[in-house]
Amino acid sequence: MIITAETYHVPVLLNESIDGLAIKPDGIYVDVTFGGGGHSKEILSRLGKKGHLYSFDQDPDAEKNIVDDDRFTFVRSNFRYLKNWMRYYEVDHIDGLLADLGVSSHHFDDETRGFSFRFDAPLDMRMNKRAGTTAAEILNNYDEEQLADIFYIYGELKNARKIAATIAKTRNEKKIETTGDLMKATERLFQREREKKEVAKMFQALRIEVNHEMDALKEMLNGAKDMLCEGGRLSVITYHSLEDRIVKNMMKAGNVEGKIKQDFFGRIEAPFRLVNNKVIVPSDEEQQQNPRSRSAKLRVAEKI
Numbered sequence: 001m002i003i004t005a006e007t008y009h010v011p012v013l014l015n016e017s018i019d020g021l022a023i024k025p026d027g028i029y030v031d032v033t034f035g036g037g038g039h040s041k042e043i044l045s046r047l048g049k050k051g052h053l054y055s056f057d058q059d060p061d062a063e064k065n066i067v068d069d070d071r072f073t074f075v076r077s078n079f080r081y082l083k084n085w086m087r088y089y090e091v092d093h094i095d096g097l098l099a100d101l102g103v104s105s106h107h108f109d110d111e112t113r114g115f116s117f118r119f120d121a122p123l124d125m126r127m128n129k130r131a132g133t134t135a136a137e138i139l140n141n142y143d144e145e146q147l148a149d150i151f152y153i154y155g156e157l158k159n160a161r162k163i164a165a166t167i168a169k170t171r172n173e174k175k176i177e178t179t180g181d182l183m184k185a186t187e188r189l190f191q192r193e194r195e196k197k198e199v200a201k202m203f204q205a206l207r208i209e210v211n212h213e214m215d216a217l218k219e220m221l222n223g224a225k226d227m228l229c230e231g232g233r234l235s236v237i238t239y240h241s242l243e244d245r246i247v248k249n250m251m252k253a254g255n256v257e258g259k260i261k262q263d264f265f266g267r268i269e270a271p272f273r274l275v276n277n278k279v280i281v282p283s284d285e286e287q288q289q290n291p292r293s294r295s296a297k298l299r300v301a302e303k304i
Contacts, residue, residue, distance in 0.1 A: 011038030012293045013237055016280050017098055018042045020235035020300035026050040027095030030086075030227075032079035032220060033057065037065040039098055040072070047071055054089065056082070058128040078128065080216035082223035093229040100237045101217070102296065103207070120180035125203075125210040135206045139176045144168040154214070154242065155205030157198060163189055204240065217246055218256045225254065225271055228303040234272065235300045244297055251301040272301035 017039065021029065025048030031040045034057035043053050044067065052071050056079045057063070066074050075085050079099070086094065123136035139147070144164045152160035163186055170176060170185040183199070190198045208214060224234055234251065238244035249258030254271040261269045280298040287294045 010290050010292075011036070011042075012100060012102060012290065012296045013280065013282055013286075013298045014038060014042055017100070017235045017237055017298055017300075018046065020275060020280075020298065021096040021098060021233045023047065024051070024095055028091060028093070029053050030082065030094050030097045030224075031055040031099075032082065032097060033100045034062050034065070034074065035059075035100070036062070037067055039100060040067060043098070044069055044071060054085070054091070056085075060129060078216055080212075080219040080223075082220050083227060086223075086227055091227075094224075094227045094232060095229060096233040096235065097224045097228065098235045099220070101243050102237065102239045102292065120178055122178055123176070123182060123206075125207045127211050133210060135210050136175075136177050138206065138209055139167055139182065140171050150209045151202060151205050153205075154208040155201040156241070157201055157205070159189055163202065208242075214242065214246065217243055221246065221250045221256060225250065225303075230303055232303045233275070233300060234303070235298065237296050237298050239295045239297075244299075247299055251299055271303060273304045275300040275302055 021043070023029065023043065023046040025046070027047070028051070029043055029047070031043060031053060032055075034040055034055040037055075040053060040055045047053065049071070052073070054073045054075055055067075056075045056077055058076065058078045063074070063076070066072075073089065077085060082097075086092075123134060123139065125135040126132045138150075142150070144167075147164035147167055148161045150160075151157045151163050157163065166186055166189060167176065167182075170181075174181075176182055176185060182202075186199075186202065221234075228234060236247045238247055245258075246256050249256050251272050251274055252258065252270065253260050254269070263269055276299065280300075282290075282293040282296055
């Protein structure tokens, strides 16, 4: 399959998220989720000759979409290492950071990666195919309690313990190696009317664990807080409640736990000012054209 920027991923909330950055022509910006390059190209279109964009992606497939532009630097890494890489490139501060935390359309449509239950494929789910633990290894090697925690915390599944117990019993007879194996083992555990939604949550939980997504997000946001200059913008698109809660906490309280700090006079001490008090969601037209945008939420904050 030939992968292009168009087929790799349709950018969600494109104009809204880039508008949120309030781009300065000579500014330094970071797109921590390059993917198909849609958001990055829009940022570059608004930069002048002295501006620069650093874009992160750990998926080798994303490298096919690299932009040929002197104002662009592609960073082959997980965005959790934002501060390390900025230090490497001798960047002391940035004027804005964009994160589209959704999984690229490409990953769901790639029949070989195991991200979707639509295809019977090896249970891999690694964003970085060069390293890390696969979903199959987690399913076959984690103990039952660990699996239950993953499905409950990351998938918010009420029957997490039952799913974990069923997987533990199944793997004793035969290893769970493909999406088909997992679906067959758990098919009786989901109510028919909610089956697709709950199975999607089970896959989401595994993907989050495989890629350590929550830890990476927390590290990236803490790095962004330190790197953003005064007046710098943080523009983040989320797709599920777990990541949205972390982003909201950072923007409102200045930490991922959401702990409000107050000064001697009771005034809230926070490094950010919310630009949009209400989350921005895709228009009806965008949701119809791109169904994966339906759960998207955009939050924008400014460093103060």
